[in-house]
Amino acid sequence: MAQKFSKVLVANRGEIAVRIIQGLREMGIASVAVHSDVDRTALHVLMADEAVAIGPAPAAESYLVGERVIEAAKTTGAEAIHPGYGFLSENGPFSRAVEEAGLVFIGPKAETMEVMGDKLSARRRMRAAGVPVVPGTDEAVRDPEVATEIADGIGYPVLLKASAGGGGKGMRIVREAGEMAGALRRTMGEAGASFGDDSIFVEKYVENPKHIEVQVLGDGKGEVIHVFERECSVQRRHQKVIEESPSPSLTPALRERICDAAVQTAKAVDYRGAGTVEFILAPDGEFYFLEMNTRLQVEHPVTEMVTGTDLVRAMVLVAQGDGLCYRQEDLVQRGWSLEFRLYAEDPGKGFTPSIGRIESMTVPLGPGVRLDTGIYEGFDVPIHYDPMLAKLVVWGEDRDQAIARGKRVLREFVLHGPVHNLPFHLWALDQPAFLDGSYTTHFVEEAFDPADWLPALTDEERQAIIAAVALYESERRSGDSTPESTDASVGNWRLNALRAMTGNR
């Protein structure tokens, strides 16, 4: 039943939509972008072969409206939909509707998403499949006395978790029996309000964990392979900011065990397409199933860099019915890769999001560098979506080279406009806990001091800045005749003209 796609709709925006469009183009498949009103001139729209407007700026009225996305696919004659990550990517009813419309959903079966989307049902399924899960309950708990009994049994501290939760919401640590009743009541209240489901379960709280995840690929017919692990322990506000592959925390034996457990997990749900099995790794070397993300992951490039794979292509081939394009025995990890997520946010002010126009951008190139980006000079970063602008990915022959290369490209990268977190990454690459690989998911909260993290300028740098700014000002005023300064003036005129035309400032 192999059906070659000639046109695929990408139901996303930003860097991931661009990444998928690029992958499709390499396969000779035409791409259709969808966009909200404010994204009319976004990079994914400019790059796609066709583009369809699907509604106003708020995602709930555009990118999250499944019917409009399906209608856009039918209107343009696309045969399949790639959901990217976020938005509709893990929405079972949407993928069913796509298939009912006679289109192919590039991702797992709806049933898989539904099992994995509910933490309790995922726990039960994994325990049955023999995958290690964190000690705790498999049933929702309402009664504080029952919860206390369970907690006494597994030992404090414990974690109360909303079954429908995610992204760090709906979780609470309980360190002793006396805190249980209040904590349970508050967590249930929050879960009910945020997710419309107040099912709470109790599990052991693993102190100082590392976040390790394994990339898997399945053909939906029982065949599953893994594409090794990623470590994603550098997090702020429960969101990842730096990822790497391999993980500095795994021995070859542990790597084999954790990758096998991931394959077992995916096999238990007859997984189709690309997915990620997340584990927490305790300081004693024990690991536990956390959840499975049934989609392409933000940090998939580090896996591609160290294994030489193309995960988007692999997903499309599976969806076409071509099966897996890799064999387990052919996959090896070579070298080391780091990904730095470029967010429009202010690290010095609690990582609060920032917006604005990209006034100037210089992208570093050179050996071992990849940039997955959704922005360009002159683009206005909208307030309606995630503030991630791009992902800077480096590859090195080993971890030391990857870190050195990361420092080099972070110093060469220039972005003027919104406040951004590139200097945060440079900070992280100087921290002993990052350099020796011992960092845990508490790394940022433990080591980052918002009042004292930016290295001071040296006197020589200060002098150089003052000299450069004065020189810049003198050339901008004089319009003198050296070829270089003529170029610079042209640049200024262009910037000013754009500003005047749009009435900005």
Next chain:
Amino acid sequence: MWMKKRYVVDLDGDQHNAVVARRGEATEIAVDESPARPANHRPVLGGRALSLRYGRRLHLIHLSEGGAGGAVDVTVGGRPVTTMVMDELRAQALESLGTAAGSGTICADIPGLVVELKVEPGQKVHQGEPVIVVEAMKMQNELCAAVSGTVIEIPVASGASVNPGDPLVVIEPEPGG
């Protein structure tokens, strides 16, 4: 003959003097009365960066125009820094007005012609209220008050041509506003 021009650069709240001297192709810069150094500069990497050598060390400085008049955003070694720059005359003008640049002062963004003054000294204005119209590149741009307060000085007249960074309307912000 060397043509010299003096600038005042605000870096992290400290004001510094810089003298740019040119003769033909040669450019030298002195910062804060230090000996002049040959700039040996050239734009690299996309045209908005300058490379400056101090002795043997190379510094790559990326610049772009920042938000308010005279602001220049700078990146050096991956670190962003915001600076303000003005020429000597403007620095003196601001000093004599006793007003810090950027606060209540509206400056020209681009070279242009003042076509209309919408306020006069002594008048109260609200934040966002249009105060002056400058024509540039055949487009009329209304510039608005950045703060609420009282207009204390209008250093330009209707019909005057202005350059980027020139102060146009000086507003004393309302206390607490």
